[in-house]
Amino acid sequence: MYNGAEDGDFYLYYAKCNLFLYPSIWKDNKIKTSDQKDHVHVQADGYGDIVVTDDPFQWSHSMPVKDHYCLISRVVTKSHPNPIPEVGDIDNFAKYVTEHPDIAQRNVAFVNAETPTFSKSPKYTQGSKEEKVHFLLACTECPVGSEVAFSCGAPGPDPLIDMPRTKITDPSYQSFGIKSKVPAGFESDITFSYWSNGGKPGKGFKIKISAIHVVSQGNELYARAADPVELGFPQNLLEEFGPEKAIQLGAFTAVGK
Numbered sequence: 058m059y060n061g062a063e064d065g066d067f068y069l070y071y072a073k074c075n076l077f078l079y080p081s082i083w084k085d086n087k088i089k090t091s092d093q094k095d096h097v098h099v100q101a102d103g104y105g106d107i108v109v110t111d112d113p114f115q116w117s118h119s120m121p122v123k124d125h126y127c128l129i130s131r132v133v134t135k136s137h138p139n140p141i142p143e144v145g146d147i148d149n150f151a152k153y154v155t156e157h158p159d160i161a162q163r164n165v166a167f168v169n170a171e172t173p174t175f176s177k178s179p180k181y182t183q184g185s186k187e188e189k190v191h192f193l194l195a196c197t198e199c200p201v202g203s204e205v206a207f208s209c210g211a212p213g214p215d216p217l218i219d220m221p222r223t224k225i226t227d228p229s230y231q232s233f234g235i236k237s238k239v240p241a242g243f244e245s246d247i248t249f250s251y252w253s254n255g256g257k258p259g260k261g262f263k264i265k266i267s268a269i270h271v272v273s274q275g276n277e278l279y280a281r282a283a284d285p286v287e288l289g290f291p292q293n294l295l296e297e298f299g300p301e302k303a304i305q306l307g308a309f310t311a312v313g314k
Contacts, residue, residue, distance in 0.1 A: 064100035065134035069114045074125040075180045076247070076268045076307035078162055079150060082182070083129050084141045091115045096133075125179075127164040146186035146241075151270045151304050155281040162307075170262045170313025176250040179309040181209070181268065183243040191269040191303070192218055193234040194249055195289050198313075199225045199264070200256025205233070207266060211245035214238065218247060228259060232291045251311075262313030270304045278304065 072083035087095045090112045099108040133139045139159050144150050168175050183190075194207050203225045209218035214237040225231055249266045272282050282302030285295055290303070 062100070062102050063134055063136070064098065065132055065137075066096040066098050067110075068096045068131040068133065070129040070131070071116075071126045072129065073180065074127055074164065074166075074309060075182055076164075076266070076309060077147075077150060077182050077184065078127060078129060078164070078307060079144055079182065079184065080141045080153070081143070081145075083127075088114045088116065088128075125166050125177075127162060129163075130161045132159045146184045147188045147190070147270055147306065148186065150184065151272070151278055151306060154306055155278055155304060164308060165310045165312055167314045168311045170258045172253070173255075174250065174252045175311070176248050177266075177309065177311050178246040178248040179266065181243075181245055181247050183239045183241060185241050187238065187241045189236055189238050189271070191234055191236050191271065191290075191294065192247070193232055193265075193267045193269055193288070193290065193294075194220065195230070195232040195265045195267070196225060197230050197263045197265075198259030198261040199228060199231070199251070200253060200258055201225055201228050202254050203256045203258075204252040204254060205250065205264065207247060207249035209245050209247045211243070213240045213243045213245075222250075222252070230289070232289045234291050234294050236294065236297070249311075258313055263310055265308055265310040267305050267308035270306050271298075271301050272304060274300050 069088045070083040071086045071088055072078055075082055089095055092112050097110045097112055101108050144153050196205055204222045206222045207220050216237055218237050220233055251264055272278050279302055282304045285298050285303045288303055288305055
């Protein structure tokens with residue numbers, strides 16, 4: 058945040074879909090502008106100004122197209138040079154996420170809301186440290202009687218990352234989740250699925266899977282973490298919490314259109 062005139066450079070990166078967008082995954086994947094520049098320079102005259110450019114970033118025909126990709130933006134100014142750090146474990150990644158509002162990430166896929174069933178499989182990369190991770194599936198405007206599930210077939214996490222087909226009983230919002238100890242170095246796809254069972258979704262239909270890190274009092278990140286209620290935790294997981302708070306480290310959302 059800078060209270061005054063400021064100029065800076067905008068960068069845009071891409072990464073293959075992953076719940077944890079460690080900088081090492083995307084730092085070398087710059088998207089160039091229509092003029093083949095690797096950044097856009099902008100200038101704001103004062104606090105709160107909105108800036109745009111006439112040289113847009115462009116997905117080149119030479120870039121990959123047969124998969125889902127995330128976009129990451131980065132802003133660099135003289136007062137905030139915003140270097141890309143080496144981040145290899147969840148603790149450091151949580152610190153990076155909470156301390157860098159000048160990094161924006163978007164991980165969204167559009168689906169036909171009227172389709173009777175679909176599955177999405179974002180990748181999950183644990184990093185170099187074993188940690189307990191909460192996996193949350195949040196369902197918005199899903200019809201009563203429809204079903205959702207998520208699973209990861211790879212062994213290693215304890216318990217396995219797996220939730221069987223479960224019926225939706227609240228069409229406005231309902232969440233489901235599990236907590237698992239995930240070993241260092243673990244990598245796998247996590248697939249979540251939806252079955253409409255003949256029901257009609259609401260206008261705001263979306264399903265989001267997220268990976269969440271819990272921090273205790275005394276942790277340096279505690280002040281920046283959120284109450285689990287704010288993140289939409291289901292009641293069965295809320296009952297486990299004491300004074301702990303939570304940080305959403307990554308998410309993938311399927312949005313109806």
